[in-house]
Amino acid sequence: MNNDSPSAKIQMLKSSMRCFVFGLLGLLPVIGFPFAIAALWISGQVRAAERQLWNAARPYRLWGVACAAVGTIFWAGVLAIVVARALMFAEGLG
Numbered sequence: 001m002n003n004d005s006p007s008a009k010i011q012m013l014k015s016s017m018r019c020f021v022f023g024l025l026g027l028l029p030v031i032g033f034p035f036a037i038a039a040l041w042i043s044g045q046v047r048a049a050e051r052q053l054w055n056a057a058r059p060y061r062l063w064g065v066a067c068a069a070v071g072t073i074f075w076a077g078v079l080a081i082v083v084a085r086a087l088m089f090a091e092g093l094g
Contacts, residue, residue, distance in 0.1 A: 009053055015046045016057035016064070023064030026071030033075045039068035 019042040026036025043065045046055065055061065 004053065008049070012046055012049045012053055012055055013057045015042055015049075016055060016061040019043045019046060019068075020057075020060040020064035023067035023071070026068045026075075028071075029075075032071050033079070036068040036071035036075070039064050040072065043068070 019039050022035045022039035022042065026032045026039055028035070043061055046061050049055070050058065
């Protein structure tokens, strides 16, 4: 298989853009968490392909990862607070 094929480059560019879009969607309240996880997953796949090919859309992938990381950390924290408060109410401590 020729890794320098145009189709491999196109696939990598599309995946980088998909990572960016999913990263931005990862910042949305409530529904953003799965998108952020998907962006991080896609970024890992693109990063592996970048070892063999130059990625013109690398800045989009990096911004997507940054947004996804912020979204994941923030919404995981919000989820932890909500669960903690629910447990406190269930125990009668809240």
